[in-house]
Amino acid sequence: MTGRHWAAAVGLTLMTAACGASDTDSDTAREATPIKRTPLPQNEFIPVKIEATIDKLVAEINKSSIQPMQIAVLLKSLSGFFAPIATGANRAMGELGVSGRVTGNVLGTTDASTDQAQLTELQTKQIEQTVAEGTEGIAITPFGEGNGAALDEAVAAGIPVVTLDTDLAKSTRSIYVGILSTSAGDAAGKTLLKMLPEGPGTVLIHGWADPIWADGVNRTQGAKGVFEAAGYDVLVHQSIYDDEARDVEVMRGKIEDADPPVVGLIGMFSDSYRCVLAADAAGAPDLPIVAFDFAPQTAEYMRQRRIEATHVQRQYYEGYLGPYIVYGIKSIGVDATREILAPQLVDGDQFDLGVDVVPWDKVDAYNDFLDEIGAEQ
Structure with a gap:
């Protein structure tokens, strides 16, 4: 969306802009199709407590009437370390999209530059452009504090922001999701x-x-x-x-x-x-x-x-939680969303995903688990 530097994740142009709604009711609350999460295979590496928290959040969202929302998920990259984040975000956006709640894209840079200042500037432009195009919520893996001002402007305009992987604690973002x-x-x-x-x-x-x-x-x-x-x-x-x-x-x-x-x-x-x-x-x-x-x-x-x-790190869950938390803030409010997330929240706004501890003799079992959930790196 800013020229050659950005690309949308393949297959996620969720053109559910109305999801069956007419122009007359697209901005009003309507009954929604219940969200159905994609089941994951039973596995010893599944974070059971985190899954329980997600289920509770989805259940509360399902109690509310539909609030159509445009969400932008902005990632540093769609490959390497960030590929599982993209997978999780794609899955969540798809589930929310099928239920008629969300439109939007998962976007990531294709620029191989290692210049931090340049990448930060590019992402700031991406934030500004998505806001100008009507984004109502943002989940983002920020490049650094240089993105803070643009995100603060988005929040001031009523757009909830959730940071993933890298926190911007000095910004006005609503919630951070990742390791502490x-x-x-x-x-x-x-x-x-x-x-x-x-x-x-x-x-x-x-x-x-x-x-x-x-x-x-x-x-x-x-x-x-x-x-x-x-x-x-x-x-x-x-x-x-x-x-x-x-x-x-x-x-x-x-x-x-x-x-x-x-x-x-x-x-x-x-x-x-x-x-x-x-x-x-x-x-x-x-x-x-x-x-x-x-x-x-x-x-x-x-x-x-x-x-x-x-x-x-549980990158898949970073990506998966991002859209759900952003939508939860719109659907049931930030305080209610934080209350549901409380078992994993630190200081009221940092969702601690923890880490998977993988011993040497379970390396292949863990690799198979990542493959099963589509989060291989």
Whole structure:
């Protein structure tokens, strides 16, 4: 919708602009077809409590008369890490669309640029354009605080905004859906802690220290606090994301120079698998390693038990919850929506999805689960 930089998810031009309604009743409440959720296969990785919350929200929406609404779901990308978010959002928009409640699209950038400022500017233009075209609700994975002003303007115009994956807590968005970085880091740290030998010893965190990325810092600090509280020394190595060879070389040096010796490694992001390369380079292949996210390299090292476990964000549920929460705010109100979401809400407006803890011996079972729900990465 802003030229070549944006593309709609295939098959989701939900042209249900009236869904059988005439021009005379499109803006009034009408009886609606009950929403029917697409059933997911029974699986040990299904987040039962989150599913129960969604069911309750849908049940309350179904009690209300129809409120047709145009929703825009704006994603950083439709591929890679964001593909499961797109899948979930597409599914929710489809379910809401079939019931006659929602029109709209799931949109994502096709620009491969890594220039954060440029991508932020592009997304800001996308927000402004969707608002100008009549969007009544927005679910968004924002690029950063630079999108905040445009979203605040949308909220001031009466458009509810739900942030996904990356929060803009200083904005006037209604609700954030995703992991809470500090608690996610804490959870990952506790997984590795169980595998460590008794101290003294040093834990190397492949993480983030630059305050330019608050979520990265918070996730890293969450894990760091676990090890420090248990009496271990901690070395934080900031990922050199765009240079794997340099990244591994710097970690190798830190492993070799550490005093007391390194007793375990933990990676906080999708490039966690590099911890294996660094341990090998330092001649320490037996060190326990715990990872984050589910990159193909991480999965392969888990099959070899070089990585003991990983922690996977529930991107599918980020995307799936976004449209439902936006519509819930319109249908039953923000306070009623928050009350339903309360079991997972932190500080009243942050929906904590938590993480899936996947041990090495269940890597293929988890991969099959993602395939079954259409959320493979």
